Amino acid sequence: MVAAEQVLDVEGHPCVVVDRAAMEYRVVTTDSEAVAQERRDTSFMSRLGRRPNTVTVRALYELSLVVERGESVGIIGRNGSGKSTLMKLISGQVRPSSGAVFASSTPIMLGVNAALMPDLSGHQNVVLGCLAMGMSRQEIDQKFASIVELCGLEDSIYLPMKSYSSGMASRLRFAIAASIDPEILLVDEALNTGDAQFGDRSKRRMDQLREQAGCVFLVSHSLDTITKMCTRVIWLDKGHLIMDGDPAETVRAYQDFTGQLAKGNNLSAATIRDEARANLQMTEVLARSKMRRSRA
Amino acid sequence: MSAKKALLPEPAVVQPLAVDMRRLTRVGARPGFLDYLVQLWDFREFIYYDARARVQSGTRRDRLGSAWLLLNPIFNGLTYYVIFGLLLQTSGGIENYVGYLVIGIFIFQGTSGAITSGARSIHSNKSVVQAFNFPRATLPIGLNIREMMANVPLILAMLLIIVLIPPVEKITWLWVLIIPALLLQALFNLGVGLILARIISRVHDATHLLPFFMRAWMYGSAIFYSYERFVTHPELLAVLKMNPLFNVIDILRNCILYAQPPTWQSWATLAVWALGALLVGLVFFWQGEESYGRG
Numbered sequence: 001m002v003a004a005e006q007v008l009d010v011e012g013h014p015c016v017v018v019d020r021a022a023m024e025y026r027v028v029t030t031d032s033e034a035v036a037q038e039r040r041d042t043s044f045m046s047r048l049g050r051r052p053n054t055v056t057v058r059a060l061y062e063l064s065l066v067v068e069r070g071e072s073v074g075i076i077g078r079n080g081s082g083k084s085t086l087m088k089l090i091s092g093q094v095r096p097s098s099g100a101v102f103a104s105s106t107p108i109m110l111g112v113n114a115a116l117m118p119d120l121s122g123h124q125n126v127v128l129g130c131l132a133m134g135m136s137r138q139e140i141d142q143k144f145a146s147i148v149e150l151c152g153l154e155d156s157i158y159l160p161m162k163s164y165s166s167g168m169a170s171r172l173r174f175a176i177a178a179s180i181d182p183e184i185l186l187v188d189e190a191l192n193t194g195d196a197q198f199g200d201r202s203k204r205r206m207d208q209l210r211e212q213a214g215c216v217f218l219v220s221h222s223l224d225t226i227t228k229m230c231t232r233v234i235w236l237d238k239g240h241l242i243m244d245g246d247p248a249e250t251v252r253a254y255q256d257f258t259g260q261l262a263k264g265n266n267l268s269a270a271t272i273r274d275e276a277r278a279n280l281q282m283t284e285v286l287a288r289s290k291m292r293r294s295r296a
Numbered sequence: 297m298s299a300k301k302a303l304l305p306e307p308a309v310v311q312p313l314a315v316d317m318r319r320l321t322r323v324g325a326r327p328g329f330l331d332y333l334v335q336l337w338d339f340r341e342f343i344y345y346d347a348r349a350r351v352q353s354g355t356r357r358d359r360l361g362s363a364w365l366l367l368n369p370i371f372n373g374l375t376y377y378v379i380f381g382l383l384l385q386t387s388g389g390i391e392n393y394v395g396y397l398v399i400g401i402f403i404f405q406g407t408s409g410a411i412t413s414g415a416r417s418i419h420s421n422k423s424v425v426q427a428f429n430f431p432r433a434t435l436p437i438g439l440n441i442r443e444m445m446a447n448v449p450l451i452l453a454m455l456l457i458i459v460l461i462p463p464v465e466k467i468t469w470l471w472v473l474i475i476p477a478l479l480l481q482a483l484f485n486l487g488v489g490l491i492l493a494r495i496i497s498r499v500h501d502a503t504h505l506l507p508f509f510m511r512a513w514m515y516g517s518a519i520f521y522s523y524e525r526f527v528t529h530p531e532l533l534a535v536l537k538m539n540p541l542f543n544v545i546d547i548l549r550n551c552i553l554y555a556q557p558p559t560w561q562s563w564a565t566l567a568v569w570a571l572g573a574l575l576v577g578l579v580f581f582w583q584g585e586e587s588y589g590r591g
Contacts, residue, residue: 007312013319066313092324093426093589102320106429116424119353128349131342132428160353173427240304273304280307287317 007286010066013104015184015215016090018065019285021099023085026054059085060239062099064283067232072216074230074247076223076254081236083219087186090217104214108133108182110174110206118162122153122172125161129176143179150205151175152198171198178205183214223251235276243276244283324429326585333578335431342430346438351445365446366453373401376520386521395458395465395553400519402454403545407485408510410443414489415506418497418588425588432588433581436493440486451478458552470551473558477551480570481544487573490581497588517541540569 029035034055060082067073075083088094089101091109116125126147130140148157151171153164161169187206210216210229220226226233226247233250235243243250253276260269327335336343377397380386387393417435418425425432451474458465496502517539527533536542543566547558 007314009314010316013316017315017317017320066315090323092429095324095586095590101323102317103323104319104321107323109427116427117349117421120349124345124349127345128342128424129428131339131345132424132430134339134430137341177427241307278305278308282307282310284310284312286312286314288314 009288010068012068014066014068015071015104016065016067016107016217017102017285018063018067018086018090019100019102020062020064021060021089021096021101022058022062023060023082023089023094024056024058024097027057028053029055031055058239060089060096060236061241063241064099064285065234065244066283066285067215067217069214071232072210072218072230074226074233075217075219075236076226076233076251077236077242078258080238082239083236084188085239086236087188087217087219090184091186103184105183107184107186108177108180109186109188110177110209116161116169116173116176119160121160122157122164125172126157126176126179129173130179133177133180135180147175147179150178150201152201171202174202178202178209181209181212184217185209185213185215186217188219223255227251237273240277241280241282242273243280324586324589326582329579329582332431332433332582332585336433336437339430339434343434343438343441346434347441347445350439350442365450369402369405369450369454372405373398376401380520386525388525390522392463392465392553394461395463396522396549397520398454398457399548399552400517400545402450403481403548404514404517404519404541406443406447406450407481407541407544408514410440410482410485411488411492412506412510413439413443414486415492415496416503417489418493419500419503432585433490433578436489436581437486440482440489443485444482447478455552465553466555468551468555470555470557473551474548477544477547477558477566480566481541483574484540484566484570487570487575487577490577491573494581494584494587498584513539513541517545519545538565540566540573543569 030053035053038055063086065073075086077083085094087109089096090103091107092101092103093109116129120128126144127137127140130143130147131137135143148154151157151168151174153168153172156164156168157172161172164172216229218226218229230247232245233243233247234241235250235254243253253272257269257272257276260266260272326332377394381393381397387396390396414436417439418432421435425435455471459467492502492506496506516536518536523533523536523542527536537546543562547562547566550556550558550562
């Protein structure tokens with residue numbers, strides 16, 4: 001690895017700084033080979049405190065990013081490449097196992113995975129969800145009509161959530177999360193739910209939010225959406241950062257890569273990926289005040 | 297794994313970026329303890345709404361609805377009355393055994409319900425925890441408030457049973473003391489619930505131990521017998537009387553059944569337990585604040 005000679009100054013105050021964040025999980029496995037390998041690698045004492053038959057999975061390797069106001073960052077990669085893990089780290093839902101994530105305000109994750117309370121009615125879930133995001137009752141009362149309109153549930157909003165279809169439930173979740181105007185917005189595949197009518201409405205609301213937000217992170221399997229909406233694209237593969245740059249360029253490289261994989265040319269796919277990685281310009285975060293001190 | 301890692305080439309260059317971090321805060325960072333308390337206060341509407349919505353939806357699945365809140369301790373009381381009062385005769389020497397038993401059971405069930413649901417509050421609301429960033433202690437607090445709200449009709453029913461079933465007790469001014477005693481009990485429940493909630497979110501195995509622990513506690517709290525009848529050793533008796541739950545029950549029995557002002561020792565023991573548990577619980581729970589969202 002070559003360190004750049006010149007330190008670049010980032011002007012102003014960035015929205016999000018990811019500083020050498022990495023994530024690893026311990027999960028239960030049924031792969032006896034992996035367990036045996038783990039047993040050979042670790043001492044008996046260090047295994048005592050852990051649950052049996054678990055292995056360490058590295059979801060994300062050390063990664064640093066500086067995202068400034070006005071940037072829309074798309075994150076692409078195959079399944080299991082660490083996209084959602086990175087989003088969880090940025091939203092603060094999960095703390096990285098090493099490193100840290102800094103932000104100028106609380107990021108809001110706009111996802112469809114936010115399960116609510118099935119026994120309560122849609123109406124009660126709206127109020128609870130909004131209160132949980134820190135809104136006041138007055139604000140909620142003002143926004144309630146627009147939330148109901150956005151999710152299109154009409155009178156079903158007063159029925160318990162367990163009676164909803166999965167599409168209805170995810171529409172409600174989206175509408176709740178979209179009711180707040182966040183500075184930092186994280187979107188995880190939220191656009192792909194619901195019928196055509198809802199798709200239209202949610203897209204309009206998304207566009208609105210994106211225009212108001214300071215910065216946006218977008219995870220989507222639709223490369224079209226990514227190219228259209230983002231000003232910067234990050235490609236992750238198996239937890240490693242492969243590319244970070246211009247949307248068209250990154251998406252093209254990624255498309256070449258998946259195209260080769262689909263044809264079964266694993267070697268040429270790996271070559272494309274390795275080439276992209278070899279040209280990667282990685283970031284290292286230096287706190288400005290700290291740096292001055294160390295130079296003086 | 298290591299072979300694959302070696303295949304991936306090193307990046308071309310590592311560019312250091314100097315960033316002004318002054319206006320940035322670490323996401324999901326746990327605030328200072330006092331700030332945390334302020335945050336909890338700011339989320340009071342959430343806590344209250346959460347508690348109220350849960351009271352309403354709690355028993356909706358059953359045909360008899362909220363009546364089960366009341367029927368449950370009554371059936372329990374009948375069972376204990378038959379087994380301990382009639383068959384085993386543990387009632388020996390206790391004046392107004394029915395009232396004695398009813399107070400013990402209703403109060404104990406209040407605590408065991410509150411502690412159990414408080415302890416599971418984080419685990420059973422994981423989806424809400426993962427969806428939103430809010431101070432997590434609001435969940436156990438909300439559940440305890442819900443238990444308190446659900447308890448009000450129970451306490452009234454308890455008093456009604458005591459007034460109606462002979463030997464009939466007279467209502468005295470001492471009955472007012474029920475309120476501070478129950479409040480201290482609620483604070484104690486919350487404190488223990490907070491401690492257990494963090495333990496269970498980390499080591500889920502603890503949920504399996506909880507019912508045994510509660511049962512042992514119930515048999516040790518002089519609900520259907522009196523300590524004096526079975527314990528002759530004075531030191532052991534003193535230790536048993538440190539039990540916070542026994543003190544709540546004892547205060548209520550003295551006020552309601554025997555028209556005797558409770559001793560200051562009972563109040564002091566109970567207050568120390570309640571405030572101590574609450575403080576320890578809040579600090580202990582706050583220390584784990586960043587760990588509850590983990591999958």
